[in-house]
Every structure is written in structure tokens, then in C-alpha cells.
Amino acid sequence: MIFSDYHTHTVYSHGAGTCEQNVLAAIERGLSRVAISEHGPAHLFYGVRNERLRKLRREVDELACRYANDIEVLFGLECNLTDYGACDAPGDAPAICDVLLLAFHRGVRLKSPFMRRLGAEALGLHKNDPVETANALLEAAGKYRITALSHPGLYVKSDIPTLAKGAAELGVLLEINASRVTMSKEELKKADELGASFLINSDAHRPNDVGEFASALNAAREAGVIDSVLNYVPDMPELIFLPGTAAAVPAPGAGFDM
Ligand SMILES: [Zn+2]
């Protein structure tokens, strides 16, 4: 099973649940670690910035204490690419954040010709060189000590072999996003061959989806890369969550002894 979820959103951006509801959902799923990873400050609509970001940090810290016996609660941030090799991680991000994700998102001010080209691609009006986009992300990932690149290839095409090779060199992970599996079977295989490691995350925008990994697990298995998923534990049962109950039950056919 997957023991951790490093990518969940809350009412601080456009998620439906509170931080505590996400934590409780993660406990019900049987996870041992969950991160609240809100959108970085440069996102015009969903970005969490300044005093709200500090308030969120305090809230996550309180939850980490309150539920310390049940689960590890981490503070993350899903940063936005803001230019070639740049993102909106605050200067002290590596010190204050446990997890840093990075992706291109729509809804970020397009301040440079490079970003305007990416913005045009996201609207289907232009095609960029996917290798250049991959390198733009990698340069930012290295500079800001990013943990994982979230949903690679969403909104703008990124050359996955370039991303995988660079990510492996930097020690950055590639996310297999369970809300939207963005890499094809062939891309996952190739990334694995090039030495990339993966994280499976839910990208939940409501508590019920925290720890919901089915589509990403299927994709990883079909591509034969499950052993390169760092938050996968092969000999633990897979749990499915039944909405409306507090009980996590073994998935049919999981075949395990406890
Ligand atoms: Zn995202």
C-alpha cells in the first residue's frame, strides 16, 4: 500500500475540507503520514501568502501535535513555476516546509516572454519545445530544493525523459498524480529506466479523496515501475475507504495476513 500522501488541498485554497478534516481522512485511510500542501503564493486565485501562509503553518503544527500518536502531519507547498528556472517558493521555504512540490499552473501572472509562451500553450494557442519546459522546471527544482514535480506534463507538455534524467541527478521525485495520471505507460517506463523515482499522491481537493491512489497505483503497476515508487510498501495491505464509515477495509483480493 501507499503509506503517505504529500499532496492535499484544503479550504485555504479551493479545497472543500479543513486541514483537520484532511488529517482525519488520512487516519481513517490508514496512512502514517499526510501533508497539507497548498498552492504557492504566486497563484492569483488559490495562492496562500503572507499572514495566511503563517496561519496555515501554525494550524498544521497544532494538528501535528494533536494527532502525533495517530499520524505524522507535514507542512507542504505546491509551488508555481514563475519563470525559466524560477518559482514562488518563499526564501525560507526549505526551512519552514517539510515538502515542496513544483509545477506549472494556469492562473499565475505571466511576467516574461517565456511564461507568456507557456501560458499560450496552456490555452492551446501555441506549442513550445517540451525539452525547454522540462529544463525550466529542473533548473527551478534544483535551485529551490524541490521534493517532487507534481503532475508532470499537465497544462504544458514536458519532455519526460529529460525531466526523469535531470530529476534523478538532482534527487527530485516525479509525482504520479492520482487525480490526473499525466504520464503514459511508455513515459513511466522510460523515466524508470533513466533512474527516476516516483511519489504517488492524491492531490485531493476534498477529504474523501485524501489517500485515494487507485488510478496512480494502476498506472505504476501497468508500467512496471511500482518498485520505484518511494511511498509504496509492497507487503502491506491495500486499504479502501468506505465513505460514511470510519473503517478502512482491505481491498478485495488484497490477500494478506495481519
Ligand atoms: Zn497542481
Ligand SMILES: [Zn+2]
Ligand atoms: Zn495540487
